[in-house]
Amino acid sequence: MSGAADRPEIPPEEVERVFRKLDEEAESAGYHLNPDTTFTLGLIEGMLVNERRYGYWACPCRLASGRKSEDLDIICPCDYRDADLSEYGACFCALYVSQDVKDGKRKARRIPERRPAEKASAAEEPAAEGPAQGGAAGPAENTPARSGSAPARAETPAGSAPAGAADLKYPVWRCKVCGYLCARDGPPEVCPICKAKKERFERFL
Amino acid sequence: MSGAADRPEIPPEEVERVFRKLDEEAESAGYHLNPDTTFTLGLIEGMLVNERRYGYWACPCRLASGRKSEDLDIICPCDYRDADLSEYGACFCALYVSQDVKDGKRKARRIPERRPAEKASAAEEPAAEGPAQGGAAGPAENTPARSGSAPARAETPAGSAPAGAADLKYPVWRCKVCGYLCARDGPPEVCPICKAKKERFERFL
């Protein structure tokens, strides 16, 4: 198990730099980092700790196996982010939040683990401890248990794609404004191309 | 009917801020705002007036019903923008123009209303008066009647998608350079991902 002693030191400048890059990329594609900057910097630091340990950005709020091939789905941004953003207004970590939550119009709710339990139980190594400040910062209701505790909250069957069209794994959504196509459980909050809102999408396939 | 008296005041700084945001988003996705800045700021002010009145960015050049569910297709950018950009070099309002028009190589033509007449006639409330300066600014030929007058120019059947492949509502276009896919009447002016021009697209489905 990893204690504070063997936690790699991440230079604050590096955390800041990654924060700015992620923030820019998020905004340009219609995503938003948690506006609680202290909280967000803590999560990013956790990811960078994981990068040092495992060689990839394992989610700072989940147990990583340390084997990349098994952790692909929880490399940040994780495969579950967008579904959680749609349903709960935040990803599992609350690193990413929806526009409503960012604007304070909606409070992020406690987020059940969407990752299939089988996958989570394959993790043998503890993940980074998460934000340096422990679990205190950020939107409290939305902050999952951290600090090495296993996310044993697989309350939803989740992860599994909905039936979708005939033999498609996911339904395809079309932005009525610009024609952008994407395949996911539901349309994105905002079209990453033309910034039209979710309500402007239609089921295409 | 709304007169000048009940027109909400929009702080110039807010108009400027929204202008910069829209301009940045447009350019990063291969779209262009009308380079006549005075005209463009007037249209954006009209949208912000509509936002105050209705709660959403109803097109400043059309009559809004005031009921969001009925006006979804004319929330800016409207569902008709891209088709008008392809065919006429500008959207109905001339808020967005094509590269050619922006560069002055082509003059925007008068644009017939592409929105189905049934939809337009559902509007019961007048839209914002549009640019504060009246209809004087901008590419004149391209400037639709504003100031509360109904756009009674539904000259095209429009709005209706072309037949397309088998049972697809729109044909799917593929950028030969980067593989980007979109479903729309015709390919976009510029690939929003790699900036390749329209001529580099092929019909995919």
Place this chain on the structure above:
Amino acid sequence: MSGAADRPEIPPEEVERVFRKLDEEAESAGYHLNPDTTFTLGLIEGMLVNERRYGYWACPCRLASGRKSEDLDIICPCDYRDADLSEYGACFCALYVSQDVKDGKRKARRIPERRPAEKASAAEEPAAEGPAQGGAAGPAENTPARSGSAPARAETPAGSAPAGAADLKYPVWRCKVCGYLCARDGPPEVCPICKAKKERFERFL
């Protein structure tokens, strides 16, 4: 053949301006210009020479026919860039390189011409001479013969799409993180929308 005498002069400021624009567009979509700036500026100058001559950005490392309709596939970025980036870490010119090559973790290899030989042989006019400094700059191993020499290295059948699904010309890839769809030989290095890496893509159609 075109000599130095009739090579159009391109103002350095124009080369610089185009460089900055291309660099910004590349980075925002997950592509990277060759970090050897001198080399890259030389290639861009070659493209601008071609623009003056032919009216379009013919690839500075290939023979252009001077007829746009026949050269569409080699207008930069060319139709072969992304496949070469995936396979060799650089496009034919090495104007664009992969993240690994940019970071110096991988050396770009010599790139065989992916353009079908029939297309190349249709070229009757010599292309621009390429970088002013000749072929000296840039990642040497990756620098194709320039200066008007025909790229007679069509070692791969290339250009032809793989079988793909049923009657699709290209397989469709889906980003598991954001649902982005694209149709190409293989997934992109990085999702242009959410920046997830290639390994996070799955075959969708």
